[in-house]
Amino acid sequence: MIWDWAFAFEILPVLASAAIVSIEATLIGFALAASLGLVLAVVRIAVPWTGWTISVLVELIRSTPLLIQIFFLYFVFPKFGVVLDAFTAGVLAIGIHYAAYCSEVYRAGFDNIHRGQWEASVALNLSAWTTFRDIIIPQAIPPIVPALGNYLVALFKETPLLSAIAVLELMQTAKIIGSETFRYTEPMTLVGLFFLAMSLVSAALIRSLEGLLNRRTMR
Amino acid sequence: MTEQPMVRFDNVSKRYGALTVLDGLNLEIARGEKVSIIGPSGSGKTTVLRMLMTLETINDGVIWVEGEPLTHMERNGKLVPADLAHIRKIRAKIGMVFQSFNLFPHMTAMQNCIEAPITVLGMKRADAEARAAELLDMVGLSEKKDHYPSQLSGGQQQRVAIARACAMRPKIMLFDEVTSALDPELVGEVLEVIRKLGREHDLTMLMVTHQMGFAKEFSDRVCFFHAGKICEQGPPSELFGAPKNERTRQFLHAVLEAG
Amino acid sequence: MGIRTLVAMLAVALVVIGALATQESYKVFMPGLLQGAVLTIEIAILGSLLAIVMGVLAALARMYGPAPLRWLATVYVEIFRGTSALVQLFWLFFVLPQFGVTLDAFLVAVLALGLNVGAYGSEVVRGAIQSVARGQWEASTALNMSRPQMLRRIILPQAFVAMIPPWGNLFIELLKSTALVSLITLSDLAFKAQQMNQNTFKTIPIFTLVLLMYLAMSLVVTIGMRLLERRASLGLARGKAA
Numbered sequence: 144m145i146w147d148w149a150f151a152f153e154i155l156p157v158l159a160s161a162a163i164v165s166i167e168a169t170l171i172g173f174a175l176a177a178s179l180g181l182v183l184a185v186v187r188i189a190v191p192w193t194g195w196t197i198s199v200l201v202e203l204i205r206s207t208p209l210l211i212q213i214f215f216l217y218f219v220f221p222k223f224g225v226v227l228d229a230f231t232a233g234v235l236a237i238g239i240h241y242a243a244y245c246s247e248v249y250r251a252g253f254d255n256i257h258r259g260q261w262e263a264s265v266a267l268n269l270s271a272w273t274t275f276r277d278i279i280i281p282q283a284i285p286p287i288v289p290a291l292g293n294y295l296v297a298l299f300k301e302t303p304l305l306s307a308i309a310v311l312e313l314m315q316t317a318k319i320i321g322s323e324t325f326r327y328t329e330p331m332t333l334v335g336l337f338f339l340a341m342s343l344v345s346a347a348l349i350r351s352l353e354g355l356l357n358r359r360t361m362r
Numbered sequence: 363m364t365e366q367p368m369v370r371f372d373n374v375s376k377r378y379g380a381l382t383v384l385d386g387l388n389l390e391i392a393r394g395e396k397v398s399i400i401g402p403s404g405s406g407k408t409t410v411l412r413m414l415m416t417l418e419t420i421n422d423g424v425i426w427v428e429g430e431p432l433t434h435m436e437r438n439g440k441l442v443p444a445d446l447a448h449i450r451k452i453r454a455k456i457g458m459v460f461q462s463f464n465l466f467p468h469m470t471a472m473q474n475c476i477e478a479p480i481t482v483l484g485m486k487r488a489d490a491e492a493r494a495a496e497l498l499d500m501v502g503l504s505e506k507k508d509h510y511p512s513q514l515s516g517g518q519q520q521r522v523a524i525a526r527a528c529a530m531r532p533k534i535m536l537f538d539e540v541t542s543a544l545d546p547e548l549v550g551e552v553l554e555v556i557r558k559l560g561r562e563h564d565l566t567m568l569m570v571t572h573q574m575g576f577a578k579e580f581s582d583r584v585c586f587f588h589a590g591k592i593c594e595q596g597p598p599s600e601l602f603g604a605p606k607n608e609r610t611r612q613f614l615h616a617v618l619e620a621g
Numbered sequence: 622m623g624i625r626t627l628v629a630m631l632a633v634a635l636v637v638i639g640a641l642a643t644q645e646s647y648k649v650f651m652p653g654l655l656q657g658a659v660l661t662i663e664i665a666i667l668g669s670l671l672a673i674v675m676g677v678l679a680a681l682a683r684m685y686g687p688a689p690l691r692w693l694a695t696v697y698v699e700i701f702r703g704t705s706a707l708v709q710l711f712w713l714f715f716v717l718p719q720f721g722v723t724l725d726a727f728l729v730a731v732l733a734l735g736l737n738v739g740a741y742g743s744e745v746v747r748g749a750i751q752s753v754a755r756g757q758w759e760a761s762t763a764l765n766m767s768r769p770q771m772l773r774r775i776i777l778p779q780a781f782v783a784m785i786p787p788w789g790n791l792f793i794e795l796l797k798s799t800a801l802v803s804l805i806t807l808s809d810l811a812f813k814a815q816q817m818n819q820n821t822f823k824t825i826p827i828f829t830l831v832l833l834m835y836l837a838m839s840l841v842v843t844i845g846m847r848l849l850e851r852r853a854s855l856g857l858a859r860g861k862a863a
């Protein structure tokens with residue numbers, strides 16, 4: 144028999160608890176990506192001479208495979224006497240990788256702010272910090288929320304890479320089940336269905352969010 | 363025997379959802395006749411041309427072109443929606459010039475003018491080029507034939523568009539506000555080409571225009587549209603000289619005031 | 622980033638790789654890594670070709686195909702976009718044999734990556750076709766062209782230009798995803814890195830070289846696509862400044 148329902152139901156609880164690890168990795172990784180990305184984008188504007196360095200850094204991170212970055216962080220920290228567990232090292236790598244993407248999104252958001260907003264802030268003698276916090280960021284963020292959402296989904300779909308350093312997330316768990324029972328069909332397919340379901344739901348959410356934002360800006 | 367009209371709108375209606383844009387339109391255009399359509403914004407002028415070009419479907423009625431239904435065909439004595447082959451056969455008689463030119467940006471003026479004659483009419487390249495050269499000459503752009511649209515002024519682009527439409531040898535030409543997107547000083551050169559076309563070619567022309575002066579001097583008949591209906595029509599001298607309808611008077615007054 | 626900066630970065634990356642390769646502690650790794658890089662490049666090229674074919678076919682099927690084809694294409698796109706590349710790779714590698722279909726790991730790699738990126742590519746193709754101004758369709762209709770004539774002669778040549786930058790990004794994504802094939806026993810660049818690292822624990826030299834090699838490959842793709850874009854848009858924007 145190709146598909147065994149009883150087996151599928153048997154492994155479901157194990158996979159479900161592993162899914163929680165995947166989701167944790169996603170949320171922590173994205174929190175890191177979103178905040179670090181914002182920092183990069185703001186620093187680039189606030190401290191102009193960093194622009195070039197940040198560009199090169201972002202290009203470097205985006206041009207090399209996440210898997211290699213995960214390995215690198217996992218193995219390089221011990222060289223400096225810092226031992227990170229696999230989950231921490233992996234999530235850190237994912238967070239940094241996506242921070243590079245997010246910083247570009249923020250940058251586009253800032254670029255869309257009309258120059259007059261900066262000039263008005265100068266005219267009102269607002270400090271750079273206040274200008275960012277109260278004038279620029281509140282206007283720049285809402286339009287880019289859908290783009291950030293897309294990266295959240297993309298990041299989520301890359302969490303299976305953590306299995307390469309044996310983090311017990313969804314994919315690693317499925318692989319272990321497979322190698323122990325010699326049945327890969329059910330665990331792998333269930334993992335695929337889980338990702339598919341989550342992606343479809345988030346795509347729908349992002350679309351309705353976009354609709355909401357469009358209506359808000361059209362008022 | 364009365365001659366078959368070139369185009370006949372027979373009780374044609376067009377709706378977008380709840381909005382009725384054209385309401386039971388009846389309009390006949392004779393062979394060779396030059397008809398101008400004027401009227402306030404949103405009155406359905408563009409829609410009339412777009413329906414005739416089959417860029418819009420119609421909800422009710424029949425459009426006849428030289429006695430043949432445009433988007434219908436007869437089967438067992440009844441009119442049924444036409445298939446694409448029939449539509450393309452009838453559509454071949456009609457050409458259109460757009461307000462925004464719509465030239466193909468990846469092709470030179472010459473290539474724009476020979477593309478459809480070669481692919482659609484199956485003409486030989488040499489023949490198509492010879493005719494395109496003639497037409498580009500007629501619109502006064504022989505020396506620009508190897509220029510891309512982005513290298514041409516608006517007026518020049520619109521003249522290429524006219525040559526391109528003519529290259530398909532249509533019997534009916536539709537012009538939708540073809541000078542509205544142009545800087546004022548470029549309007550004249552395009553109108554001059556249209557005049558020339560009217561003189562030298564045996565074309566039936568239907569044009570939507572805001573150039574009242576041109577409509578008055580050029581057309582055989584002017585139709586004033588209001589809210590999806592022909593409110594008043596007649597020879598330009600009458601319609602402009604002594605409009606009978608109050609709406610027409612108001613519109614002309616407003617337009618002349620602004621102009 | 623401007624094309625000059627990119628070329629400069631590529632030059633720097635290559636020079637640094639070359640300089641490191643002369644150092645005793647780095648030298649030993651070079652032959653193995655280069656071997657891996659060749660496999661990486663092979664998979665990336667074949668995967669990209671498959672992705673282009675699938676992207677165009679799926680887009681056309683979704684936009685103009687008859688209902689069953691449209692449905693099939695939509696299912697393909699949703700599944701391959703909705704699950705992750707590694708899941709697809711493992712599924713083809715571990716599950717397909719249980720259905721009696723055992724494919725060579727190399728073939729699995731090309732298939733999984735090509736199908737995955739092709740699904741995203743179909744959205745790019747679709748978006749580019751839809752981005753062609755409506756007036757272009759209308760003018761082609763007014764000239765009585767048939768739908769295939771319009772697509773081939775008017776719409777696709779214009780859409781092509783709009784497609785180049787997003788396809789460039791997809792090729793980069795595909796190139797980076799090739800690292801995943803190291804997890805299904807293929808000895809690509811990532812695999813070699815991991816293997817050497819386990820044997821020697823010389824993490825820093827190995828990964829520095831590997832990261833630079835991936836960077837160089839990505840930059841070649843980016844620069845190539847920029848040049849292609851420049852060439853292709855020439856016809857569209859020729860003499861815009863004139």
Ligand SMILES: Nc1ncnc2c1ncn2[C@@H]1O[C@H](COP(=O)(O)OP(=O)(O)OP(=O)(O)O)[C@@H](O)[C@H]1O
Nearest residue numbers: 378381383401402403404405406407408409410570
């Ligand atoms: N695709 C569409 N969907 C919904 N409504 C439409 C659409 N196209 C046109 N309309 C509506 O149909 C009406 C007639 O439009 P049309 O373009 O024919 O007007 P017009 O007389 O050409 O006006 P103008 O002088 O501004 O060009 C308008 O109220 C317009 O809003």
Ligand SMILES: [Mg+2]
Nearest residue numbers: 407408409539
């Ligand atoms: Mg109009």
